[in-house]
Amino acid sequence: MRPSDYSAIPTPARCYVDFCILPLGTGNTSVAQEVAEVQKLLKASGVAHTMHSAGTTVEGSWDEVMKVIGQAHAVVHQTGCARVQSSMRAGTRTDKPQTAEEKVKRVEEILAKEEES
Amino acid sequence: MRPSDYSAIPTPARCYVDFCILPLGTGNTSVAQEVAEVQKLLKASGVAHTMHSAGTTVEGSWDEVMKVIGQAHAVVHQTGCARVQSSMRAGTRTDKPQTAEEKVKRVEEILAKEEES
Amino acid sequence: MRPSDYSAIPTPARCYVDFCILPLGTGNTSVAQEVAEVQKLLKASGVAHTMHSAGTTVEGSWDEVMKVIGQAHAVVHQTGCARVQSSMRAGTRTDKPQTAEEKVKRVEEILAKEEES
Amino acid sequence: MRPSDYSAIPTPARCYVDFCILPLGTGNTSVAQEVAEVQKLLKASGVAHTMHSAGTTVEGSWDEVMKVIGQAHAVVHQTGCARVQSSMRAGTRTDKPQTAEEKVKRVEEILAKEEES
Numbered sequence: 001m002r003p004s005d006y007s008a009i010p011t012p013a014r015c016y017v018d019f020c021i022l023p024l025g026t027g028n029t030s031v032a033q034e035v036a037e038v039q040k041l042l043k044a045s046g047v048a049h050t051m052h053s054a055g056t057t058v059e060g061s062w063d064e065v066m067k068v069i070g071q072a073h074a075v076v077h078q079t080g081c082a083r084v085q086s087s088m089r090a091g092t093r094t095d096k097p098q099t100a101e102e103k104v105k106r107v108e109e110i111l112a113k114e115e116e117s
Numbered sequence: 118m119r120p121s122d123y124s125a126i127p128t129p130a131r132c133y134v135d136f137c138i139l140p141l142g143t144g145n146t147s148v149a150q151e152v153a154e155v156q157k158l159l160k161a162s163g164v165a166h167t168m169h170s171a172g173t174t175v176e177g178s179w180d181e182v183m184k185v186i187g188q189a190h191a192v193v194h195q196t197g198c199a200r201v202q203s204s205m206r207a208g209t210r211t212d213k214p215q216t217a218e219e220k221v222k223r224v225e226e227i228l229a230k231e232e233e234s
Numbered sequence: 235m236r237p238s239d240y241s242a243i244p245t246p247a248r249c250y251v252d253f254c255i256l257p258l259g260t261g262n263t264s265v266a267q268e269v270a271e272v273q274k275l276l277k278a279s280g281v282a283h284t285m286h287s288a289g290t291t292v293e294g295s296w297d298e299v300m301k302v303i304g305q306a307h308a309v310v311h312q313t314g315c316a317r318v319q320s321s322m323r324a325g326t327r328t329d330k331p332q333t334a335e336e337k338v339k340r341v342e343e344i345l346a347k348e349e350e351s
Numbered sequence: 352m353r354p355s356d357y358s359a360i361p362t363p364a365r366c367y368v369d370f371c372i373l374p375l376g377t378g379n380t381s382v383a384q385e386v387a388e389v390q391k392l393l394k395a396s397g398v399a400h401t402m403h404s405a406g407t408t409v410e411g412s413w414d415e416v417m418k419v420i421g422q423a424h425a426v427v428h429q430t431g432c433a434r435v436q437s438s439m440r441a442g443t444r445t446d447k448p449q450t451a452e453e454k455v456k457r458v459e460e461i462l463a464k465e466e467e468s
Contacts, residue, residue, distance in 0.1 A: 006278035011304030012311075018137075018171030020206055022436055027378035029212055029434040032220070036227040044240035051224065052169040053217030054135030054206055062307070066300035070245030073296070073326045077246075082329040083380040085373055087438040088322040089137055089171055089204050092307045095146055095316040100170030103149070107168065110153040123395035128421030129428075139319055144261035146317040161357035179424070183417035187362030190413070190443045194363075199446040200263040202256055204321040205439040209424045212433040252405030254369075254440055263446055266454070270461040285458065286403040287451030288369030288440055321440055323371055323405055329380055334404030337383070341402065344387040 011062035012092040016100055019069055019088040020055035023081035034079055038072045045071070050100060055087075057100050062092070128179035129209040133217055136186055136205040137172035140198035151196055155189045162188070167217060172204075174217050179209070245296035246326040250334055253303055253322040254289035257315035268313055272306045279305070284334060289321075291334050296326070362413035363443040367451055370420055370439040371406035374432035385430055389423045396422070401451060406438075408451050413443070 023034045038056070042049045045068045048059040058065045069086065076084045140151045155173070159166045162185045165176040175182045186203065193201045257268045272290070276283045279302045282293040292299045303320065310318045374385045389407070393400045396419045399410040409416045420437065427435045 006275050006305070009275070009305040009308050011301060012307050015304075015307070016171070020135075022373060022375060024373060024375065024382065025378060025380035027376060029210060029376035030223075031375065032223040032227055035224045036231070039224065039228060040231075041240050041243070050170070051221060052171075052174070053167070053220045054133070054169075054174045054208075055171070057169070057171045062300075062304040066296075066304065067245060069324075070249075070296040070300065071240070071243040073246050073249070073324070074243050077326070077328050083325070083327040086322075086324045087206055088320075088324065090303075090307070090320045090322065091171075091317070092311070093146060093317040094311050103170045104168060106147075106149040107152045107156065110149055111156060114153070114157075123392050123422070126392070126422040126425050128418060129424050132421075132424070139256060139258060141256060141258065141265065142261060142263035144259060146259035148258065158357050158360070179417075179421040183421065184362060184414075186441075187366075187413040187417065188357070188360040190363050190366070190441070191360050194443070194445050200442070200444040203439075203441045205437075205441065207420075207424070207437045207439065208434070209428070210434040211428050250405070252371075263444060264457075266457040266461055269458045270465070273458065273462060274465075284404065285455065286405075286408070287401070287454045288367070288403075288406070288408045288442075291403070291405045323438055325405075327380060337404045338402060340381075340383040341386045341390065344383055345390060348387070348391075 013061055014097060015062045015065055015090055015092045016057055016059045017065050017069065017088050017090045018055050018057040019086050021072055021076060021084060021086040023076050024083040024085060026081050034076045034081070037075050037079060041072055041075050042068060059100060130178055131214060132179045132182055132207055132209045133174055133176045134182050134186065134205050134207045135172050135174040136203050138189055138193060138201060138203040140193050141200040141202055143198050151193045151198070154192050154196060158189055158192050159185060176217060247295055248331060249296045249299055249324055249326045250291055250293045251299050251303065251322050251324045252289050252291040253320050255306055255310060255318060255320040257310050258317040258319055260315050268310045268315070271309050271313060275306055275309050276302060293334060364412055365448060366413045366416055366441055366443045367408055367410045368416050368420065368439050368441045369406050369408040370437050372423055372427060372435060372437040374427050375434040375436055377432050385427045385432070388426050388430060392423055392426050393419060410451060
């Protein structure tokens with residue numbers, strides 16, 4: 001490919017990203033307030049999301065998911081925190097659509113079937 | 118500290134680790150079978166654990182949690198997979214014990230209180 | 235904030251993201267060919283980036299960095315891989331700009347100063 | 352497998368783990384001092400390691416690598432920090448040994464060969 005061809009490559013139409021966001025330098029070991037602010041942003045954004053104890057999973061197009069996670073950094077900065085770090089796991093697939101819920105169900109089915117036999 | 122002093126540093130007595138394990142080179146895009154094998158290992162190990170759509174959170178001492186995640190790599194290799202990769206988030210704190218469940222509850226309380234007011 | 239206010243929050247003007255991208259279901263344990271394709275994309279994109287043995291660090295605005303990582307997923311899909319997973323660490327700060335190179339230098343200075351004394 | 356069989360599964364004899372460690376609640380956005388403490392620990396431990404701008408890659412047996420990363424959490428707690436979080440990428444393979452250095456070299460060879468042709 002020529003360099004000019006690269007800029008035209010589209011980002012994935014669908015992805016899921018699990019992220020955990022951390023404020024640094026706050027003088028407070030609790031991050032619950034910052035996480036709550038991010039949950040309000042996610043709710044307002046309209047993207048599908050599920051919180052668990054080690055992060056939040058967001059589903060949608062690559063661009064909308066990454067926009068809202070970037071905004072999450074901004075929201076945590078707005079609480080007065082000068083440094084924000086996040087850890088993410090992003091998955092994309094072209095073979096079939098699969099929701100976060102279906103992924104868990106699939107594993108549970110395998111386990112249930114083995115217990116039966 | 119002298120080098121000899123470092124080897125005596127104890128690993129944390131308590132931690133939580135959220136991990137996502139991936140088999141590489143399997144010729145199969147589904148990872149559900151491998152994840153199910155890991156869930157059986159976790160159940161047999163007796164460590165506290167919760168599966169979600171983007172990983173599993175394990176709680177216990179650093180040594181027991183890391184032993185079982187290392188065994189999880191071994192279990193996936195045993196399914197015939199020559200390369201295994203995992204992504205982890207590990208947290209330790211010395212100020213207070215806090216379970217995975219309490220972390221989620223704390224955020225939900227903040228959100229509920231704000232909605233009331 | 236009202237929901238309408240959230241959509242106007244800008245993503246960070248500057249960030250660094252370290253990412254590791256993995257093709258799943260390829261039937262091949264080596265990922266070097268896919269990583270090489272991603273390096274060509276990064277070079278063509280013009281964003282600052284440094285490869286190391288466990289990933290690549292990219293620096294720029296949130297939007298341009300996330301666009302190119304999304305394109306990296308697309309490029310790996312184009313090699314014939316139906317499922318792509320990546321792990322990322324993203325950092326943003328509002329107190330001062332700091333390049334990846336400066337971060338390493340800062341740690342090395344502390345270590346050098348302590349060895350002297 | 353019976354539960355008793357699981358406890359006998361050995362952890363991997365060889366792995367590489369790339370980790371990034373973060374102190375929370377310090378009231379200071381810089382983490383260079385804590386990272387320098389961890390580098391001293393790694394040096395004293397004798398495990399193979401390489402620092403880059405977004406983390407440090409450690410190589411060795413699963414048990415020795417995870418012991419030293421657990422000790423790294425302890426060392427950061429000793430600096431007075433009550434909460435420590437790390438993000439890790441762990442890789443194991445049974446097909447062939449491969450060092451961190453060889454992984455980078457392999458990608459560079461592919462890129463060099465393509466530029467020639």
